[in-house]
Amino acid sequence: MEWKIIDAKQETDHRFLNFYVLRYEVDEDGVKKEYPYFIASRRQKEDLAVFGNADKGDAVIVLVVDDCRDDWRILLIDIFRPALNRRVIEFPAGLLGKEDEGSLIKAAIRETIEETGIHIKDPIVICPPSPTSTGLSDETNGVVLARIDESGARALEEFEDISYRFVNFSDIPGLLEDENVYMALSTRLCLLYLSEKRKNAK
Numbered sequence: 753m754e755w756k757i758i759d760a761k762q763e764t765d766h767r768f769l770n771f772y773v774l775r776y777e778v779d780e781d782g783v784k785k786e787y788p789y790f791i792a793s794r795r796q797k798e799d800l801a802v803f804g805n806a807d808k809g810d811a812v813i814v815l816v817v818d819d820c821r822d823d824w825r826i827l828l829i830d831i832f833r834p835a836l837n838r839r840v841i842e843f844p845a846g847l848l849g850k851e852d853e854g855s856l857i858k859a860a861i862r863e864t865i866e867e868t869g870i871h872i873k874d875p876i877v878i879c880p881p882s883p884t885s886t887g888l889s890d891e892t893n894g895v896v897l898a899r900i901d902e903s904g905a906r907a908l909e910e911f912e913d914i915s916y917r918f919v920n921f922s923d924i925p926g927l928l929e930d931e932n933v934y935m936a937l938s939t940r941l942c943l944l945y946l947s948e949k950r951k952n953a954k
Contacts, residue, residue: 754779757802758786768847769794774802792889794847801890809881811893812859813938814844815946816872818900818918825918826946827900828939829867832913841927841935843942844868844916845893856881860896868916869906872898884938893938921950 758775774789793800794810801808816827833840846863848854857875864872879895908914919927924947927933928940935943 760797760800760802762797772797772800792891794889794891801892806883806890806892807881808892809848809854809856809859809894810891811845811847812856812863813842813893813895813942814860814864814872815878815895815897815942816844816864816870816900817897820900823920823922824950825920826924826943827864827868827870827916828919829914829916836934838934841933842939843936856894856896860898864898865904866907866909867912867914869904870916871901871904873901874899895938895942921946924950 776787818825852859875898881892
């Protein structure tokens, strides 16, 4: 099959998320048919991934490690997610704003301070902007790894309901097995990776 994007029609007009109907022309063995596909996107029409902007970063996830102890610790947040009507364990994260100038590093520094008051140092991008839910959206998240520098005051937005804590690496397996913990997929996968990495390093 050969796919050709024809157009994208924006159906809603909201600040952070919109609904689009994509129109594709699909050529299968010389037979051309039109195929509509529905997506949610955080972008304006001209910035949609289907028009060649797949590598643009929409949001950043921040792994903050405290390595000043025998047993390293990692920063987790506990946040109320209205879409789920429940609290979720995640890493600090947030959308890239205009002030970030497309930089995952700048967004990671800003978001970590806003959500926890913690200043980070030695940030590095360990995962470039990558799709998060390819059947639903063109949203991309990048991942930044950093070390804790110092703590300060938080700057939460209205209705942001967030608490935070550090978890010892040795406690990660128990946290992952706790049926009472509701955790974001990206957080669970990163914690599994860190847990295995620590285990193999012994």
